[in-house]
Amino acid sequence: MERRFQGTTDIELTGTGVAQARRSARLLAALRPHVIVSSDLQRARATAAELASVTGLPVTSHPELRETYAGQWQGLTHDEIAERFGDQYAAWKRGEPVRRGGGELETEVADRAAPVVLANAEKLPDGGTLVVVSHGGTIRTTIGRLLDLEPHSWEALGGLTNCCWSVLGEGARGWRLLEHNAGTLPEPVLGDDD
Template sequence: MKKIIITRHGQTNWNLIGRIQGQKDIELNEVGIEQAKKLALKLSKEKIDIIYTSDLKRSYQTAKIISDTIKTNIIIDKNLREIHFGNWQGLTLSDIKKDFNQEYIIWRTEPHKLNLPGAERLIEVQERMKKIINNILHTDYQNILIVSHGTAIKALILGILDIDLVKFNNIKIDNTSISIIEYHSTGPVIKLLNDTCHLKED
């Protein structure tokens, strides 16, 4: 049985102030680094064979902290990047509500229909995420850690479960949360979703 553990990167200053990152290359802040350290201690019990991470700094930094703790190799893949949000990248939610109100309403109510100029559509993110996961599942690794981003992870989980993207906003993925998918002969099973208990542990 293969097991894929999926985590979102640690907190950044842009997360803190609600600024849209997309594929902007933002580093972890001090809280994010501490979150990643707590996550690493939690994952040290999982016997992870390999770590796959997005190439964006906030994801790679999280993966590196985990790798240094559990002594597991990292593979960087840009296909694990966050959605490209086009001209929303770098804006705050208040900016978007003010300047792109109709598009924002679509994102909150029918996110699968949002089609911003220069941005990825949600289905495109899901397709690239599913493709890399399928490739990973054909490797010899059994216990695999994926370090990625909130929107990308949500789209992936819905895709794995064959749930329509209309349900995108019904899932929450917090910074350094743990979600676990086990692949049985009957198909994928979600064992854990958005677990952040490790952040409350001393």
């Protein structure tokens, strides 16, 4: 395991990633989704395409659902980042607002992604299901924003294992997190924010 920080680097799914996407598609199809939206990065689009092939639904891609742009950190391992950007890396790990490698703040990611989720959720029929295919950091920040959590506490949500999901629902007082990192038995989280 390299623990490479991908960010917005547009890479293809590996063979393992394709198998994970197919497995999750079969499980998510049971939720009877009404709408599928995806990041426009190819790894997310390929994952969404697996669900589309099972459900027959179209996928709409949105650049706003991309992973966090991490500037000079992208393509580096966590060890390389810690070595080259030690103070910045340590501040990020402490939960301070940091433009990782000159990239985006987590709040900026939520500012661009959450409105896409909300706009698509508003179009659903009552009881409808929206599937959002995105990336770990973007998903965590968007959930934090939808739950109205303070940005410094978004890290408490933890990461997502590849091709797992979170389930949110609207309650009397707003959005609620019903499940997180669902879809498998507990596995190590492999991603940019582990």
